[in-house]
Amino acid sequence: MRRLWLIFAQTTTVALALFFVVGTLKPEWVGRPQTTVVALHEASGSSDIPLSGQGFREAARKALPAVVHIFTTQAVKSQRHPLMDDPIFRHFFGDGLDNNEPREESGLGSGVIVSSTGYILTNFHVVEAADQIEVSLADGRKLKAKVVGTDPESDLAVLQIQADKLPTITFGQMENVGVGDVVLAIGNPFGVGQTVTMGIVSALGRTHLGINTFENFIQTDAAINPGNSGGALVDVQGNLIGINTAIYSRTGGSLGIGFAIPVSSAKQIMEQIIQNGRVIRGWIGVEAQEITPELAESFGLPDTEGALIAGVVRGSPAEQAGILPGDVLLSVNHKNIKDPQEMLDAIASLKPGEPAAFRVRRAQGVNETQVKIGQRPTMRRSAE
Numbered sequence: 001m002r003r004l005w006l007i008f009a010q011t012t013t014v015a016l017a018l019f020f021v022v023g024t025l026k027p028e029w030v031g032r033p034q035t036t037v038v039a040l041h042e043a044s045g046s047s048d049i050p051l052s053g054q055g056f057r058e059a060a061r062k063a064l065p066a067v068v069h070i071f072t073t074q075a076v077k078s079q080r081h082p083l084m085d086d087p088i089f090r091h092f093f094g095d096g097l098d099n100n101e102p103r104e105e106s107g108l109g110s111g112v113i114v115s116s117t118g119y120i121l122t123n124f125h126v127v128e129a130a131d132q133i134e135v136s137l138a139d140g141r142k143l144k145a146k147v148v149g150t151d152p153e154s155d156l157a158v159l160q161i162q163a164d165k166l167p168t169i170t171f172g173q174m175e176n177v178g179v180g181d182v183v184l185a186i187g188n189p190f191g192v193g194q195t196v197t198m199g200i201v202s203a204l205g206r207t208h209l210g211i212n213t214f215e216n217f218i219q220t221d222a223a224i225n226p227g228n229s230g231g232a233l234v235d236v237q238g239n240l241i242g243i244n245t246a247i248y249s250r251t252g253g254s255l256g257i258g259f260a261i262p263v264s265s266a267k268q269i270m271e272q273i274i275q276n277g278r279v280i281r282g283w284i285g286v287e288a289q290e291i292t293p294e295l296a297e298s299f300g301l302p303d304t305e306g307a308l309i310a311g312v313v314r315g316s317p318a319e320q321a322g323i324l325p326g327d328v329l330l331s332v333n334h335k336n337i338k339d340p341q342e343m344l345d346a347i348a349s350l351k352p353g354e355p356a357a358f359r360v361r362r363a364q365g366v367n368e369t370q371v372k373i374g375q376r377p378t379m380r381r382s383a384e
Contacts, residue, residue, distance in 0.1 A: 038115045038274055040267070042171045056184060060196050062238030065138045065167035066113045067231055069188040070122060070145070070159075072130035073106050110187035110231030111135065111159065112169050112240060114270065120159040121270055122230030123245055124150045127157050135161050138194060149273035152378070153213035155245055156266060158273045169232060172239030174264040177218070179203060185222035185244055185258070187231025197223035199256075206259060207341050211246050214345065217259040218242045224258035233260040242266070282350030283376030285316020286323065288340040299326075306330045306361065307343040321358070321371040328361040348376060 109126030113119070120135065127133055133145040143161045150157040181201045189195050199222030206217040220233060224244050233242035242260030249255050272279045288307035289295075296304050306328040312319050323329075329337055332346040333356050350356050352375040359368045 038117065038119055038271065040114060040168075040171050042173075056182070056196075056198065056236060059184060059234060059236050059238035060186070063169060063184070063186055063232055063234045063240070064194060064196070066169040067138065067186045067194065068111045068113060068120060069136040069194070070109045070111050070120075070126055070230060071106065071134045071136065072108070072127055073132045074129055075131050108188060108191050108227050109229045110227065110244070112230070112232045112243065113166055114169055114171075116166050116168055118161040118163060118166060119148070119270075119274065120145065120161065121243060121266060122157050122159060123243065124152050124155045124157045126230045127159065128152075133159060135159070137163075138167070149277040151269050151273060151279045154261065154265065154269050154279070155212050156243065156261065156269050156273070158270055169234075169240045170238065171263055171267060172235050172237075172241040174241065174262050177201060177204070177235070177241050177262075182236050183220055183222055183241065184234050184236075184238075185220065185224050185228060185231065185260075186234065187224070187228030187244060189223075189225035189227045191227055195228075199223070199258075202257075204262075209246075209259070211259065214265075214348065215341070216262060216265055216345075217245070218262055220258050220260060221256040222258060223254040223256075224260075225254050278378070280352065281348035281376040282352055282356075282373040283316075284318040284321075284323075284347055284371055284374060285313035286318045286329075287311040288329065288343055290339050291328065299328075300364070301328065301361070305336070305338055307337055307340040309360075317371050317374045321369050323358070323360060323369070323371070324362070326362070329358060330361055330366065331357075331359040333357050334359075347373070352376075 107126070107130070109122060111120040111122035111126070114121050127147060127150070133147070134142055135145045136142050141163065143163055145159040145161045148158040148160050179201050183199060183201055185197045185199070187195065199220050201218060202221050203219040206219050207215045209215055209217065218233065218241070222233070224247050228244045229246070231244045232240050233244055235241050241263050243266050244258065244260045246259045247254060248257035269279055287310045289310045291301065291304040291306060291308050293304060295308060309323060309325055309327045309329060311325055312323060329343055331337055332343065333350070335346055337343045337346060350373045352373050355370045355372050357368055358371050359366060
């Protein structure tokens with residue numbers, strides 16, 4: 001009996017020790033809740049298509065209340081008419097054109113209420129340079145909003161309003177989103193009022209579009225028009241999967257090519273903005289360019305993989321680590337780099353102040369060096 005008790009006690013001790021180790025290193029394996037900056041509603045499981053007879057009414061009913069209209073005003077000082085400096089012109093026409101009084105310009109867009117505490121996720125370009133921001137809710141309430149923080153490089157911004165009984169969107173899971181999935185775009189196109197359009201996910205992971213510094217877009221053919229910016233792209237269950245951001249158009253209207261920021265990226269950026277007032281990214285101070293077959297041949301490179309370092313900022317972490325123009329960056333922290341965009345994303349995801357392993361090709365040799373990551377300054381360009 002004593003022997004059985006000892007075996008039981010030892011087994012229990014080992015099990016508790018394993019549980020502690022797993023819970024510390026991999027909390028998601030044991031279902032331990034992770035701390036969040038703001039309380040969000042998140043969906044779980046896959047998205048099943050609703051019954052054909054019901055269409056997408058329930059998805060729209062679920063998401064519509066959380067999508068708001070955003071109206072902005074900006075005071076702009078009128079420029080003096082150049083002819084007013086001509087004394088002959090002033091003699092005949094007087095001072096009628098000499099109007100230097102400030103005037104107001106207005107803009108509109110959309111946003112998504114993400115928490116009951118009034119946080120709203122929208123595009124940076126919707127509220128850029130706005131002096132006043134008013135939010136119109138689906139139930140007719142109109143409220144003043146303040147800017148919590150912005151991130152121009154991803155074109156996202158977080159606003160906040162003060163109100164009771166706010167409807168909130170449910171966050172979807174990007175791992176459940178695939179090409180061909182039916183999606184709904186909700187916003188306020190051309191200021192006509194809240195509108196729902198339907199389409200599919202045309203592509204995922206769209207980059208190199210020149211829209212933002214950091215790009216990882218969902219492409220959709222759901223109609224997105226001016227005024228939809230900052231609105232919701234939802235799945236057939238009404239769960240948020242993207243923030244409508246831009247369109248490809250030669251006319252200003254929808255041509256069936258729209259782009260939305262994935263909910264996974266939007267959530268991470270939003271939480272940093274709420275916590276820090278801005279997004280903190282890694283930076284080493286280099287400019288890179290894509291390696292074309294012609295460049296690879298002229299530099300004697302075996303392939304076009306990697307990012308060619310075209311310039312190094314003086315005094316930057318890269319210079320201090322000995323990285324030189326002409327080097328080819330092959331990997332960051334053992335993650336292979338295919339092109340400058342991947343380099344930009346990989347370095348930005350690193351924590352400032354911590355070292356990272358960089359593998360670079362110089363001449364015919366490959367070396368590995370440690371770089372102490374700096375903090376990326378706010379900028380609009382794609383230079384790293």
